[in-house]
Amino acid sequence: MKKNCYFLFLIVCIIFIVSCSPKTINRGDNRNKIVEEEKQLNKDVRYDENYLESNINDINIREDEDITESAIKRGSIDYLLSSNQDTMKNSNLGISLANVLVTKTFNLEKKRNFDIDLMYNKYLMPNDYIVITEEKTNIYNSPMEERTVLSEAYLYEKIKVINELEGSQINEKNMNKWYSIAWTNKNGELSYGFIPENVGLLRTFRFDKMYDSIIEFEKQLKNSRYGYVSNYKNINGAPPLINNKNTDKFGINAYQSAPLYYNLKDMKEMRYVPDGMIVFILDESNEYFKVKIMDYEGEYWIPKKYVSLENNLNVLLKAVVVDINNQNEGVFEKRGDRWTLVSYGLATTGVQGTYTFETPVGKFKVLEKKDRFYYLNDITKEIAGYAPYGIRFAQGAYIHGVPVEYIKSDGENIDPGHKEFLFTIGTVPRSHKCVRNYTSHAKYLYDWVDTNNTGVIVFK
Incomplete structure (x- = not known):
């Protein structure tokens, strides 16, 4: 009887301690608080830290929607809207x-050096x-x-x-x-x-340059040991600042990047390389890899903790190639010993600004796919909307469909549903860092890419 009373008393004490313990939300972390609030508002929607990003739009997406509506009403002579x-x-x-x-x-x-077999052809352009x-x-x-x-x-x-x-x-x-x-x-x-x-x-669609960049990438992968930079949301630690600045002279931000040292004897001289970038290993010490990066001049030392050799790009069989200057892209697939263009179209890339960044240039692997991810409002820091069919390839940079801005009603987020088309896609850079596509093309890419065999190439 005494033993039963003792166990009953112990259980009551445990319940009391748990109920009085501090909440798991870090009061200093506004993002965690937002996630918890949004979970209450949208219990059927998956909100967690891995599906939450900063604002992905340099210009409010409502402005793009207004421009689109005006163009359609006007009876635009735009190539895509013409018959x-x-x-x-x-x-x-x-x-x-x-x-x-x-x-x-x-x-x-x-005459081209590659084959053409368009598996997606909804928005063909000259x-x-x-x-x-x-x-x-x-x-x-x-x-x-x-x-x-x-x-x-x-x-x-x-x-x-x-x-x-x-x-x-x-x-x-x-x-x-x-x-x-x-x-x-x-x-x-x-x-x-x-x-x-x-x-x-x-x-212009620079298909020949797209193809050449794939061949160059493929050759380097076959002849070198390689890995990729892994520091999504600084999971492996924030890199040191450069002269108290968090952006290097090339415009790469420290957040979600890794440090590259020119010389281990002078650690003050450095630059950043973004998460997702393929690095080719030339040598190593106990704590560092000596690497070469295809779009960076010279050779560098990078701490080993920032380089992943797991879930690597096993073989290059698929490639999405983004042309920043022309705001368009080509999609290629290896069939036998030849590359085939399977889709192409317009794209919108990132703007370099105080709080926004250009889409990073380089050779990346597809890191992960998300059927949708959510982004924050820059001012309120609340969830503003989501982007469908996200393919993450660098830091918080994704290839994705047209962003969907929530409609606020009585404190709740109302989802207006997917939006297929924006008239501004393929015109001038308008995103935060991502590569914006028409939603149906993003869906095609989402179903098509494989994290083990797909590369993303971004060039100017």
């Missing part, structure tokens, strides 16, 4: 180029196009002095470009370069005209 795209051939231009000096012709067919950067610009029937206005093009419209040519001087500026362009009008008819060179940005 009869497959009729846009360079032959039979339909306009006279007499007495005009053509300096270059675009969108010409040429190889060469122009992105309009003026709020509104005229399209003319001629590049010469005697010209009339045929139509108008608006900000961020993407139009097929056919020729570069010399015409008359443009306004007061000492410029005479023009582009001949093709588009589908509101009646579904193919139209041709001319625009001044300075009203937009000439873009």
Whole structure:
């Protein structure tokens, strides 16, 4: 009887101690508090630290949505929003180029070193196009002095470009370069005209450079010992600051990076390398690997704790190649002994700013896939929304679909559902660091990539 009373007393004491213990939430960690609050609001949604990131948008996503809505209502001549795209051939231009000096012709067919078998083809683009950067610009029937206005093009419209040519001087500026362009009008008819060179940005899909970067990467992987930088959310420790600054001279932030030392005898001279980057091991000591990185000049020493040899890129069979300058990407797959282009499209990358960063350049492995991850509002530090079909390849940088901003209602987050399209994708950098895709393309990539055999290549 005494023994039973003793056990009963012990159980009561344990319950009392547990109930009086401090909560597991760290009151100084606002992020943990947010996670707990969001769990209460959305018990059916997976909120944990591994699925939570800082803001992924340099510009509020609502602005992108407004621009998209306006473009659709306007009946934009944008290539993606036009019909009869497959009729846009360079032959039979339909306009006279007499007495005009053509300096270059675009969108010409040429032999490739890779095969093409498009498994995703929802948003096909011409190889060469122009992105309009003026709020509104005229399209003319001629590049010469005697010209009339045929139509108008608006900000961020993407139009097929056919020729570069010399015409008359443009306004007061000492410029005479023009582009001949093709588009589908509101009646579904193919139209041709001319625009001044300075009203937009000439873009191209640099497929040959994409392919060459894959071949170079593949060769290095076959001939070297390698691993990848692992420091997601500083899991292996925050690297030291450089002269009390958390960003190196190359724009790489210390957070979620590793230190690279030029010389172990002078540890003050260093730079950062982001999480996910492939490093090629040349030598080692007890605590350091001597490494070479394909997009960095020279050789460096990196603490071994930041380099993972587990869950490595076993073999390169798939590659997503992102072109920052042109805001587009190509997706390649190894079939037998040849590489095949299986999809391509427009993309939006990161902006370098005070609190935002460019998408890091380099050779990375796919680190993990998340069907969705959540991002914070910069000001309130509350969860603002989520990005679907995330493929993480560096630090908190993902390839993902169109971000979804929650609608606030009576203190709850209302999910408006996936959004497929943004008119601003492929125009100018607008994200925090990520690579933004149309949602259906992100879904295709999410299902296609494999963490063991897929690399991500980012170049300028």
